[in-house]
Amino acid sequence: MKKIFLFVGICGLLLACEKPEPQKQEFVGSYDVTTTGTLYLTDDSIPIPEYSQSILIEQFNKDSLIISYEDTIQKPFKAKINSITTFSYEAPFNMDFDIFVLSADLIGTRNGEGIQINKDSIVMNDSITNGTFEIIYRITGDTLRGTFNGTLQHRAKRK
Numbered sequence: 001m002k003k004i005f006l007f008v009g010i011c012g013l014l015l016a017c018e019k020p021e022p023q024k025q026e027f028v029g030s031y032d033v034t035t036t037g038t039l040y041l042t043d044d045s046i047p048i049p050e051y052s053q054s055i056l057i058e059q060f061n062k063d064s065l066i067i068s069y070e071d072t073i074q075k076p077f078k079a080k081i082n083s084i085t086t087f088s089y090e091a092p093f094n095m096d097f098d099i100f101v102l103s104a105d106l107i108g109t110r111n112g113e114g115i116q117i118n119k120d121s122i123v124m125n126d127s128i129t130n131g132t133f134e135i136i137y138r139i140t141g142d143t144l145r146g147t148f149n150g151t152l153q154h155r156a157k158r159k
Contacts, residue, residue, distance in 0.1 A: 026084065027116050028065070030159040031055050037126070037152035041133065048152065055156060057122075073097045077110065085116040093128050104135045106148065120158040127151055 033055050037048045054070035060078060065087055068076040077091035093110035097103070108131030114124040131148035 026119055027087070027114065027122055028057050028059050030070075031057065031122065031156035032159055033154045033156045035152055035154045037150055039128070039131075039148050039150035041148045042146035045150075048150075054159070055154075079114065082113075087114045088112065089114075093126075093131065101139055102135055102137050104133065106131060106133045108132065108148065122156040124154040124156065125151070126154070 031054065033053050034050055035048065035053065036050045039046050039048060053073075056068045056070060058066045058068070060066045063081055065079045065081060066076055067079055067089070073095055075092065075094040077089060079087040079089040079091075081087050090109070090111050093106065093108040095104075095106040108128050110126050110128055112124055112126040114122050116122050127149075128151070129149045131150075133144075133146055133148055135144040136142075137144075
């Protein structure tokens with residue numbers, strides 16, 4: 001009888017010491033994003049009209065995420081997981097786009113935080129600093145260069 005109690009006690013102790021599986025972050029997934037903000041180019045401010053895009057948030061490892069923009073205008077970046085509902089990032093801000101009449105490259109530093117509002121909604125606030133830009137107008141060949149900084153807010157809804 002003592003052996004049975006000893007066996008049950010050891011099994012119970014082993015089960016109690018078993019490590020729980022790490023919890024997958026709730027903010028992992030695909031989102032439709034609406035972005036607004038203001039950029040300050042050299043001496044002028046330009047309000048960013050509300051625009052939509054899609055992002056994918058993927059688990060990179062237990063401590064970080066990869067955030068990718070599905071429109072490919074912005075380069076993916078890594079974010080640090082702070083808690084089950086927040087993440088933060090300090091990453092390069094790289095945006096390249098070509099449209100019919102111009103091409104533009106914007107490079108800077110992005111600092112921000114993402115906060116999960118509920119299981120289907122995230123808000124990300126970016127502060128962009130140390131930015132440089134180059135815009136080339138194809139029709140005239142003119143090039144505009146300068147510096148920029150600003151703030152962006154991204155409201156993400158799960159697809």
